[in-house]
Amino acid sequence: MVFGIAAIVPALFFVIGMIRDRRRLGNAVWLGVTLVLLLLWLVFRASALGGWAAALVGYAIAAVLLGLGFVLPVALIANGVLMLRREGFSPANVLSLLAGLAIVGVVAAFWLATARTGPVVDAVIGSLLVVAAYVAFLFVSLLLYSIVYGSVGRRTGFDAVVVLGAGLIGDRVPPLLASRLDRGVHLYRREVAAGRTPLVVVSGGQGPGEVVSEAAAMREYLLRRGVPDELIVVEDRSTTTEQNLAYSAELLRAREWTGRAVAVTNNFHVFRAAVLARRLRLRMQIIGAPTAWYFLPSAFLREFAALLTHNPIAHTATCGALVALHLVLTLS
Known part of the structure; x- marks a missing residue:
């Protein structure tokens, strides 16, 4: 119930932002926060109900984790190889390949974090995972909002x-x-x-x-x-x-x-x-x-990197605050 009520606030900011100007970067963030809170509400609600609802949510979470941890990196690496073969080598054309390898690295880091290698190493690996989670949140938020932006708005009446x-x-x-x-x-x-x-x-x-x-x-x-x-x-x-x-x-x-x-x-x-x-x-x-479908992953990754440069101080400060909070909680 708490997460469901909390989701109303970012949802209101999202709607207000859409009404004021659909081109605001903040709209994507408010959309992402709303969806995260709704997802948490769904998980806790299903857990409270138990039975088939809890099992269904559990299977869905397992499927998402499997897709993110194994299917997605394999698909990105394959796309990166295809881009290099069709479009030739360039920094932009290797982005999907690098993203796939980065996800493999994050999965490996998560596995190391569960192996309890010591408080200092765990804290460092945990910090990397916090940064990765923040970047993943922004990426998904911008991807979803890009779809929303491209699907609404005026289509005729242009001079x-x-x-x-x-x-x-x-x-x-x-x-x-x-x-x-x-x-x-x-x-x-x-x-x-x-x-x-x-x-x-x-x-x-x-x-x-x-x-x-x-x-x-x-x-x-x-x-x-x-x-x-x-x-x-x-x-x-x-x-x-x-x-x-x-x-x-x-x-x-x-x-x-x-x-x-x-x-x-x-x-x-x-x-x-x-x-x-x-x-x-x-x-x-x-x-x-x-x-062309094969061009989209690398192209959107390039767009995402460019959008991050619009507010570098804000992103750096947010990552720093999240990492500092993580270190305080794990090393105290």
């Missing part, structure tokens, strides 16, 4: 469609960027069918190994799909997502444009782009385009 760039292969639009452009074309055609003439902003500069700017290649892609040249706005200076959003907004303001805008990126990138748009004080919604 400008901003397509965020991604890397080219020479001067060719690769599948990842093509999916963004195709979603942008879909939104454009839907607005035209509703009687509007939205601008389409293509945003992306020229990176290493690219023959032309991303925006130039994106413009040619849109022209081949029937988007009128006079409605395409080219932004070819940006090299980061934050610059994509900021420079595109500048071009729209320079045209004395006023209205609703939507930015299109891939589904794994939606929430971080939304957080950046909020930081820039842009009234811009973000919509996701589909991504």
Whole structure:
């Protein structure tokens, strides 16, 4: 009962945050806290009832632990190998492999902690597990909230469609960027069918190994799909997502444009782009385009790492406080 009542508070903060601005990072944390408290309430409620309810919850917890401890790391390691074979070596492409190995390390640390190797070693291993639990909590919270964010919100009524760039292969639009452009074309055609003439902003500069700017290649892609040249706005200076959003907004303001805008990126990138748009004080919604399934684990891990850098002091202080509390309880 206590946990059920306690869950009401973070749930209220979550609802208020959603109403005020869906792009707030805090919404993901409040969602995670609410779900943790509800899970604790369910476990204690089932234990109190006993019988089949307790057995069912016990089996569910065992299945989750088995999945997290064995199935998940194997799947991540396999995905990491697949990423390296299909996409080549890069720091981003080894993230799922490293995450799988890290989970194996956490499981090994947990096993060592149960072996009672001594108070000092137990305290150190326990501290590592506390940090791992905090990171896992944030990851699951952000993953779930990213799904929530991408599933709600306005889908029509836009006067400008901003397509965020991604890397080219020479001067060719690769599948990842093509999916963004195709979603942008879909939104454009839907607005035209509703009687509007939205601008389409293509945003992306020229990176290493690219023959032309991303925006130039994106413009040619849109022209081949029937988007009128006079409605395409080219932004070819940006090299980061934050610059994509900021420079595109500048071009729209320079045209004395006023209205609703939507930015299109891939589904794994939606929430971080939304957080950046909020930081820039842009009234811009973000919509996701589909991504190849094998690309998602590494891509979302990269997004998660980038989101952590938005509040490094807060995360460091929280981890420090949790570790200090753990050490006080175990060594006192």
